[in-house]
Amino acid sequence: MSLIDNHSAVPQGHTLILVGHGATGFWPIFKHSQEYLDQQPDPINRWSERIGNAFATQLQGNAVFPFTGPPYQPFLSWAQTNGDSFPSPLGLHFHRQHGLWHAYRFGLLVNTQTFEHHVHNTPTSASQPCTGCAQPCMTSCPVGAFSSAGYAVASCRAYVAQNPNSSCARSGCIARLACPYTPTSTVNPSHDGYEAAQHQYHMAEFAKQVR
Numbered sequence: 001m002s003l004i005d006n007h008s009a010v011p012q013g014h015t016l017i018l019v020g021h022g023a024t025g026f027w028p029i030f031k032h033s034q035e036y037l038d039q040q041p042d043p044i045n046r047w048s049e050r051i052g053n054a055f056a057t058q059l060q061g062n063a064v065f066p067f068t069g070p071p072y073q074p075f076l077s078w079a080q081t082n083g084d085s086f087p088s089p090l091g092l093h094f095h096r097q098h099g100l101w102h103a104y105r106f107g108l109l110v111n112t113q114t115f116e117h118h119v120h121n122t123p124t125s126a127s128q129p130c131t132g133c134a135q136p137c138m139t140s141c142p143v144g145a146f147s148s149a150g151y152a153v154a155s156c157r158a159y160v161a162q163n164p165n166s167s168c169a170r171s172g173c174i175a176r177l178a179c180p181y182t183p184t185s186t187v188n189p190s191h192d193g194y195e196a197a198q199h200q201y202h203m204a205e206f207a208k209q210v211r
């Protein structure tokens, strides 16, 4: 059942809190979780459900998840509406604080009244450094998967699947890594902040999807 019926509008009297993370912080916690360690499929989705539903219960609200679908809930459009992010040339969104290295894990739909003293719903505006950038992200993909025509998912996936020892598969998407912006949330500015195991996990999951 969808809590947000038309897949975009937040019901009146409710506030949607998007919960996600930048490059750092998530993996050190997640890698010790029961979901990661139990070797069952979709550990991040199951972790997100456990944590998201627990928060929702505490806040007497409901959790929504980015992976429920198709049709999928428009997490990135929601983030953009709030001024948190905007579409980068890659299609991935650029977050005002985390650059290209952010992802959402769940949303919390709560009664606004419960939060009226806590929620400061002032939309912010993500700065747009892509505009003046040489955009090395668009020219660094080994199979040219990103162009003005969009994202060639099949070429990207085939390359990663057939080249498990490539830089993309071992150290993360080269196009995403080419972004010169240093996230303010990254502890070590010379690195995107993901652990190698985190890159490898995400790229392996991506490579094995049949969609």
Ligand code: B12
Pocket (backbone or CB within 6 Å): 020, 065, 066, 067, 072, 073, 074, 075, 076, 077, 078, 080, 087, 090, 091, 092, 093, 094, 100, 101, 102, 103, 104, 105, 151, 153, 156, 173, 202, 203, 206, 209, 211
């Ligand atoms: C289906 C899907 C995919 C598909 C197809 C993507 C596509 N081009 O259509 C596949 C499997 C290929 C994919 C891949 C990846 N995805 Co993906 N994906 C989704 C998912 C589940 C649904 C997208 C959708 O149809 N939404 C419905 C529409 C209505 O939502 P929307 O907000 O209005 O639409 C926005 C997106 O379509 C976005 N968009 C447009 N073009 C592209 C291209 C890319 C590459 C991406 C990621 C997004 C994107 O712009 C729209 C708004 O401006 C979302 C989660 C979600 N619920 O949105 C994650 C999501 C978009 N993916 C995400 C990520 C991180 C990835 C990967 C980088 C994962 C990885 N490997 O680490 C890869 C990209 C490949 C790479 N080079 O590494 C993040 C994006 C975060 C960000 N910074 O922008 C999301 C939001 C998931 C999350 N938990 O946060 N993904």
